[in-house]
Amino acid sequence: MSKLKKITQFRLFLPILCLVLVLLVNLITTPDFFAISVRDGMLYGYIIDVINRASELVILAVGMTLMVAASGGTDISVGAVMAVAAAVVCNVLSGGQQSVTEYSNPYILGILAGIAVAAVCGCFNGFLVAKLKIQPMIATLILFTAGRGIAQLITKGQITYVRVDQYKVLGSSIKGLPLPVPFFVAMLVVIVTLLLLKRTAIGLYIESVGINSKASRLVGLKSSKIIFLTYLFGGILAGIAGLVASSRIYSADANNIGLNMELDAILAVALGGNSLGGGKFSLMGSVIGAYTIQALTTTLYAMHVSSDQVPVYKAIVVVIIVSLQSPQLKKWVSKMKLNKKTVSGNEVA
Amino acid sequence: MESGVVLTMKNIYKTFPGVKALQNVDFTLRKGEIHALMGENGAGKSTLIKVLTGVEEFETGEIRIDGKDGAIINRSPQEAQTNGISTVYQEVNLCPNLSVAENLYIGREPRKGAFIDWGTMKKNAAELLESLDIHVDVSAAVENYSIAIQQMLAIARAVDMSAKVLILDEPTSSLDDDEVEKLFVLMRRLKDQGVGIIFVTHFLEQVYAVCDRITVLRNGTLVGEYKVEELPRVQLVAKMMGKDFDDLASLKKEGEATKVSDEVVIEAKNLGHKGTIRPFNLTVHKGEVIGLTGLLGSGRSELVRAIYGADKPDEGELFVKGEKLQVNMPIDAMMHGMAYLPENRKEEGIIADLSVRENIIIALQAKKGMFRLMSRKEQEEFTDEYIKILQIKTADRETPIKQLSGGNQQKVILGRWLLTNPDFLILDEPTRGIDIGTKTEIQKLVLELAEKGMSVIFISSEVEEMIRTCSRMAVLRDGSKVGELEESELNQSSIMKAIAGGAE
Numbered sequence: 001m002s003k004l005k006k007i008t009q010f011r012l013f014l015p016i017l018c019l020v021l022v023l024l025v026n027l028i029t030t031p032d033f034f035a036i037s038v039r040d041g042m043l044y045g046y047i048i049d050v051i052n053r054a055s056e057l058v059i060l061a062v063g064m065t066l067m068v069a070a071s072g073g074t075d076i077s078v079g080a081v082m083a084v085a086a087a088v089v090c091n092v093l094s095g096g097q098q099s100v101t102e103y104s105n106p107y108i109l110g111i112l113a114g115i116a117v118a119a120v121c122g123c124f125n126g127f128l129v130a131k132l133k134i135q136p137m138i139a140t141l142i143l144f145t146a147g148r149g150i151a152q153l154i155t156k157g158q159i160t161y162v163r164v165d166q167y168k169v170l171g172s173s174i175k176g177l178p179l180p181v182p183f184f185v186a187m188l189v190v191i192v193t194l195l196l197l198k199r200t201a202i203g204l205y206i207e208s209v210g211i212n213s214k215a216s217r218l219v220g221l222k223s224s225k226i227i228f229l230t231y232l233f234g235g236i237l238a239g240i241a242g243l244v245a246s247s248r249i250y251s252a253d254a255n256n257i258g259l260n261m262e263l264d265a266i267l268a269v270a271l272g273g274n275s276l277g278g279g280k281f282s283l284m285g286s287v288i289g290a291y292t293i294q295a296l297t298t299t300l301y302a303m304h305v306s307s308d309q310v311p312v313y314k315a316i317v318v319v320i321i322v323s324l325q326s327p328q329l330k331k332w333v334s335k336m337k338l339n340k341k342t343v344s345g346n347e348v349a
Numbered sequence: 350m351e352s353g354v355v356l357t358m359k360n361i362y363k364t365f366p367g368v369k370a371l372q373n374v375d376f377t378l379r380k381g382e383i384h385a386l387m388g389e390n391g392a393g394k395s396t397l398i399k400v401l402t403g404v405e406e407f408e409t410g411e412i413r414i415d416g417k418d419g420a421i422i423n424r425s426p427q428e429a430q431t432n433g434i435s436t437v438y439q440e441v442n443l444c445p446n447l448s449v450a451e452n453l454y455i456g457r458e459p460r461k462g463a464f465i466d467w468g469t470m471k472k473n474a475a476e477l478l479e480s481l482d483i484h485v486d487v488s489a490a491v492e493n494y495s496i497a498i499q500q501m502l503a504i505a506r507a508v509d510m511s512a513k514v515l516i517l518d519e520p521t522s523s524l525d526d527d528e529v530e531k532l533f534v535l536m537r538r539l540k541d542q543g544v545g546i547i548f549v550t551h552f553l554e555q556v557y558a559v560c561d562r563i564t565v566l567r568n569g570t571l572v573g574e575y576k577v578e579e580l581p582r583v584q585l586v587a588k589m590m591g592k593d594f595d596d597l598a599s600l601k602k603e604g605e606a607t608k609v610s611d612e613v614v615i616e617a618k619n620l621g622h623k624g625t626i627r628p629f630n631l632t633v634h635k636g637e638v639i640g641l642t643g644l645l646g647s648g649r650s651e652l653v654r655a656i657y658g659a660d661k662p663d664e665g666e667l668f669v670k671g672e673k674l675q676v677n678m679p680i681d682a683m684m685h686g687m688a689y690l691p692e693n694r695k696e697e698g699i700i701a702d703l704s705v706r707e708n709i710i711i712a713l714q715a716k717k718g719m720f721r722l723m724s725r726k727e728q729e730e731f732t733d734e735y736i737k738i739l740q741i742k743t744a745d746r747e748t749p750i751k752q753l754s755g756g757n758q759q760k761v762i763l764g765r766w767l768l769t770n771p772d773f774l775i776l777d778e779p780t781r782g783i784d785i786g787t788k789t790e791i792q793k794l795v796l797e798l799a800e801k802g803m804s805v806i807f808i809s810s811e812v813e814e815m816i817r818t819c820s821r822m823a824v825l826r827d828g829s830k831v832g833e834l835e836e837s838e839l840n841q842s843s844i845m846k847a848i849a850g851g852a853e
Contacts, residue, residue: 201714201722204703208711212700218659218691219765220680220715280702 015272015288018321022295030302043178046302054294055182056082056241058287059189060261061268063234065286066193070206070230071129072278073136074266080147081121081235082242082258087151089114089243090160090252099161107166115239121147122235126228144262151254161251171248182244189237190287197283206230210278264293267318273325292321354415355380355545356401356434356514361410363400365752368744370396371407374571376564378514378545380415383536385556385577386549388566389589389784391742391754394549397566398518402429402436415513427456433513437506437520441499445492450474452491453506481505482531496693497524504532508539515539516547519782521555525644525810533559551784553582565589590786610635613671614773614804617656620665625651628665629830631823633773638795638805640819642812643848647825649808650692653775657689658682669773683716686772690762690779692808694755698762701751705743705761706732708750712765735764740790756783763791767798774798775806780814792818812844824848 007013026033026046036045060078067075092113095104103110121143128139173180197203205226208216213223238258245257270276271292272285296317300310323329356378363371371393378384388394399405401412403423411420414432423429426436443452450471459469474487483501491499500520507515517536521529536546536559548560556563556577563580565572565588572588580588612635621628626648633639641649655662658676667674669685676682679689691697700708710728717723723731732746739760743753750758759779766774776795780788795805795818809815815822822834824847832847 199722201717201719204707204711204714204722205719208700208703208707211702212696214697215691215700216711218657218679218689218697219712220683221711222678222680 011273011282012285012288014325015285015292018271018324019288019292019295022292022299022317026299026302030299033299033302041176041178042173046298048179050291050295050298051183052180053298054291055180055186056245056258057261057264057268057290057294058186059237059241059244060265061272061286061290062189062193062283063230063237064265064269065272065274065281065283066206066230067136067234068266068269068274068276069210069278069281070227071136072210072276073129074262074269074276075125075140075231075234076137076262076266077121077125077140077143077147078234078238078241078265079258079261080144080151081118081238082245082261083151083252083254084121084147084154085114085118085239085242086246086252086257087154087160087254088117089246090162091154093162093164093167094160097160098158099163101163103162103164103167111243114243115236118239118242119232119236122232122238123228125235126231129231130224130227148254151252151257155252155254159251159253163250168247168250170244171246171250182248185240185244189240190283193283202226202229207280211280265290268293271318271321271325353379356415357413358397358401359411359413361397361400361412362408363396363405364408366744366748368752369569371400371569374410374566374569376571377574378547379562380545381540381543382561383540383546383548383559385560385563386547386566387556387563387585387589388572389756389786391568391757392566392589392784393569394566395518395754396569398436398516398547398549402426402434402516430510430512434516435507435510435512435514436516436518437500437503438518441496441503443491443499443503446490448488448490449478449485449494449502450487452502453477453487453509457510477505477509478502481508481535497528500524501528501532504535508535512544514545514547516549518549519551520548521550521552529555551782551788553585553785556585557582586785589784610637610802614669615656616668616671618666618668620655620662620667622651622655622660622662623664625660625828626655627829631656631830633804633806635772635804636799636802637821638799638807638819640815640822641806641808641825642815642822642844643825647848648828648830649825650777651828652823652825652830653689653777653806653808656682657687657775659689659691680715683712683769683771687775688712688766688769688771688773689775690759690766690777692777692781694759694762694782699750699758702749704747705736705741705750705753706746708761709735709764709768713768716769731768735761735768738767739764739794756787759783759791760787763794771803773804773806775808777808778810779807780809780811788814812841816840816844 030046033046036043036047038044064075064078089110092105093103093107093110094100097104125140125143128134128142129136170181170185177184205221209221209223209226217223242258246252266276268289269286271289272282272287274281274285296314297310300313301307305313354377358374358376361371361374374393374397376397386394386397396405400407401423403425412422413420414434417432421432423432423434429436444455447455453474454470459466459473471487478485478487481501483498483505485494485498485502491502494502504517504520521532524532536548540546548556550556560577562574562576563585564574565585567589613632614635615631615633617629617631619628619630629652631652641652643649651660654660656667658679658681661677667676674681674685682689700711703711706728709732710723713731714723729746735741736743736746741753741760741764742757750761753761763779779791783791792814795807799805807815807818816839819839820836822839822844823830824832824834826848834843834847
C-alpha cells in the first residue's frame with residue numbers, strides 16, 4: 001500500500017501514466033504498433049517513428065519549460081523562429097540561389113549563422129519580456145507574426161533547396177546508428193540542459209524568480225537577467241529545432257517549418273505536470289509530454305484517421321489528460337471516496 | 350443550540366502533511382462578545398479560522414451556527430459568508446489593481462439588470478467608508494494606499510456584509526495606535542449590535558483592552574476557554590507557552606550602557622530616494638543596534654531600502670567601512686556584507702513553493718554566483734544547522750515554506766540571512782505577526798549578534814521592544830529623518846514626543 005502510494009506520488013507518475021495509456025490504446029487498435037523491424041542495421045516501426053518525429057518538439061519543450069518557469073508566460077514565437085533559422089541556414093549554404101547541389105559556403109558557417117540568428121530572436125524576446133516587462137505572450141506575438149515574413153524575405157519568397165547529402169544527415173539517419181539522428185540531437189539537448197540545471201544554480205534561480213521575483217531580487221538575484229537568459233536559450237533551441245526540421249526536407253519552407261509547433265510545445269510543458277504560471281518545473285515532465293503528443297499523433301495516423309481530423313481527436317485526448325492532472329479533479333475524487341467511506345461506515349454502525 | 354450562542358465548533362481535526370494542525374479542538378462564540386483566540390506560532394489559530402471559513406477542509410468534527418439547523422460545512426469562503434461568517438485575514442487579501450469600490454463590492458456588485466451599477470456602487474462605497482471614518486478616493490486603485498488603509502478597507506468590506514460572526518485575524522499588526530483605537534471603537538459598536546467577533550492577535554494589551562473571553566490553543570490542541578477578568582496576563586502567557594514566562598524585561602539590564610565601538614560600518618551622506626525618503630545622514634558603528642522609529646509611512650522602511658539598494662538611491666553617497674559604494678541593486682549591498690529582512694514577509698520575503706532548505710540557502714547561493722552551486726550535502730548541513738539554532742518548527746527540511754506558520758517562516762528568512770554571515774543586518778518589522786515567545790527569541794538573538802560585532806538596524810512598531818533592544822534610535826516623520834535619541838534618552842515618553850514632533 002505505502003509502496004503504491006510512493007509510486008503515485010512520484011512527480012512524473014501522471015505524465016508517464018498518460019504516455020503509457022496513449023501507447024496502450026494501440027495494443028487494441030494497431031497490434032503491430034510495437035513491432036520493430038531491422039533493415040541495414042536500422043530500426044523501423046511506429047515506435048521508432050514516434051521517437052524520430054518527436055525530436056523537434058522535445059527540443060522546443062525544453063526551452064519552453066525554462067521560459068515558462070522563469071517568466072510565468074509562454075513564448076509563442078518558437079515555431080516562427082524555427083522557420084527563420086532554417087531560411088538563414090539554407091540561404092547561407094546555397095549562396096542565395098534557389099536550389100543547389102553543392103554548398104556555396106562551408107556547412108559549419110551555415111549552421112552557426114542559423115543558430116546565431118535564432119539567438120538574436122531569443123535576445124529580442126528576452127529584451128521585451130525581461131527589460132521592458134511586456135507580457136511574454138504579447139512580446140513574442142511580434143516574432144510569431146513577423147517571423148515567417150522575415151523568413152520569406154530571406155528566401156525571397158521561394159523554397160530554397162540544399163540538395164547535398166551531408167545536409168540531410170541531421171534529419172535522417174546514418175549507417176551504424178540504429179536510431180535516427182534527430183533523436184540523438186534531442187537527447188543531446190536534454191542532457192546538456194539537465195547538466196546545466198544540476199551543476200549550476202540556474203535551476204534554483206529560475207524557480208525562485210518564477211515564484212516570487214520581488215523576493216528573489218532582495219536575496220540578490222538579478223531577475224531580469226535570469227528571465228533574459230531563458231529566452232536566449234529558448235531562441236537557440238528553436239534554432240536547433242529549425243535546423244533539424246529543415247534538414248529533413250533539405251530545404252527552407254518558410255510557410256511550413258515549425259508551423260503550429262509552439263502550441264504543441266506549450267502543451268508538452270503542461271502535459272508534463274508543469275504550471276504555466278511559472279515557478280517549480282520538471283524538465284523530464286515536459287520531455288515526456290512531448291513524446292506523449294507525438295505518440296498520440298502517430299497513433300491516430302496508425303488508426304488511419306485522416307490528417308484533417310487528427311486535431312479533433314487530439315483535442316479530445318488532451319482534454320482527458322489535462323483534467324486527469326487537475327488538482328480540482330483529484331479533490332473531487334478524494335471527496336467522493338470519503339463520502340463512500342462515511343456511508344459504508346454508517347451502515348456498519 | 351444554547352440561546353445566546355452564535356457559533357460552536359466541536360471536536361475539530363485537521364492534519365497537514367507531517368503536522369497535526371488541529372486535534373479535537375472546541376470553540377464557542379456567543380452573541381455580542383469579542384473573543385480572543387490566542388496561541389503561539391503554529392498553535393493552530395490560523396488553521397482553525399481557515400477551517401471555519403472554508404479555506405481549508407477539516408477532517409472530522411462539526412460546526413454549527415445560529416439560525417441553521419444541523420451542522421454546516423463551509424466549502425469555500427463564499428459559502429461561509431452566506432452562512433454569516435466574514436473574515437479579515439492577517440495578510441491583506443484585496444485585489445491591488447482594482448478600485449476601492451470594486452474591492453468592497455466584489456462578488457456582490459449592485460446591479461442594474463444584467464450590468465453592474467457603477468454609480469450606486471461608488472455611492473455606497475463612499476457612504477460606508479465615511480461612516481467608518483476612512484478617507485480615501487473610492488475610484489482609486491487599492492495599491493495606491495498603504496497597508497494600513499488596505500487593512501481597514503478589508504475590515505470595512507467584512508463589516509458591511511452584515512455578518513453574525515466577524516473574524517479578525519491579526520488585523521492590528523499593521524495599524525498604528527490611532528488606527529487601532531478607531532478599530533476598537535468599531536468593534537465595540539458591532540459588539541453592541543450583537544455580532545460575535547473572533548479576534549486573533551499577538552498583542553496582549555489589545556486583548557485586555559477589548560476582549561470578553563479568551564480561548565487558548567497550543568500545538569493544535571485546546572488549552573481552555575477563560576473569561577478575561579479571570580485570567581491575568583502572566584497566566585495567559587504561561588498557558589500559551591506551556592511554561593513559565595521568560596520575562597522580557599530581563600533581556601537587557603536596566604541602566605547598563607552598551608559599549609559601542611568607534612569603527613564605522615555604514616555611513617550615509619545625504620542619501621535619498623525621490624518620492625519615498627528625503628536625503629538623510631546616518632552612521633552605524635560596529636556592534637551597534639540602531640532602532641528606526643516613526644509612524645507608519647514615515648519612511649522607516651524606505652530609509653533602509655535606500656541603503657540596501659532595494660530602491661536605488663538617486664542622490665547622496667553611501668560608505669561601507671569607509672569605502673564609497675554605488676548600490677544599483679540588492680546584490681551589490683549583499684556583496685559588501687549587508688542583509689535585509691523585508692517588512693512584507695509574504696510578498697518580499699518567502700519564496701512560497703520552494704522548500705525550507707532552498708529558502709535558507711538561496712541568499713548565500715546568490716552571493717556565490719550561478720556557477721558555484723553548493724553541494725546538496727553542504728546545503729542540507731546549513732539547513733539543519735539553522736533549523737536547530739533558530740528552533741524552526743517544520744516537518745522536514747524539504748517542506749515548502751508556505752506550509753509553515755508565520756513565525757517559523759520568519760525564522761527561515763532570518764536563517765537565510767545569518768547564513769550569509771553579514772556585518773550589517775537590517776531587520777524591518779521582524780516580529781510583526783509573531784507570537785510572544787518567538788518575539789523574545791528574536792530580540793535575544795539580535796542582542797547576541799550585536800555582542801559578537803554585527804551591526805543591526807531594527808525597525809519595530811512596538812516601542813517597548815525597541816527600548817529593550819536598541820542602543821540608539823533614529824526618528825522619522827513624513828519621509829524624512831528628523832532626529833536621533835541616545836541610549837540615555839530612550840524611554841516611552843521621549844520617543845513618543847520625538848515621533849510626534851517635539852524633540853528636534
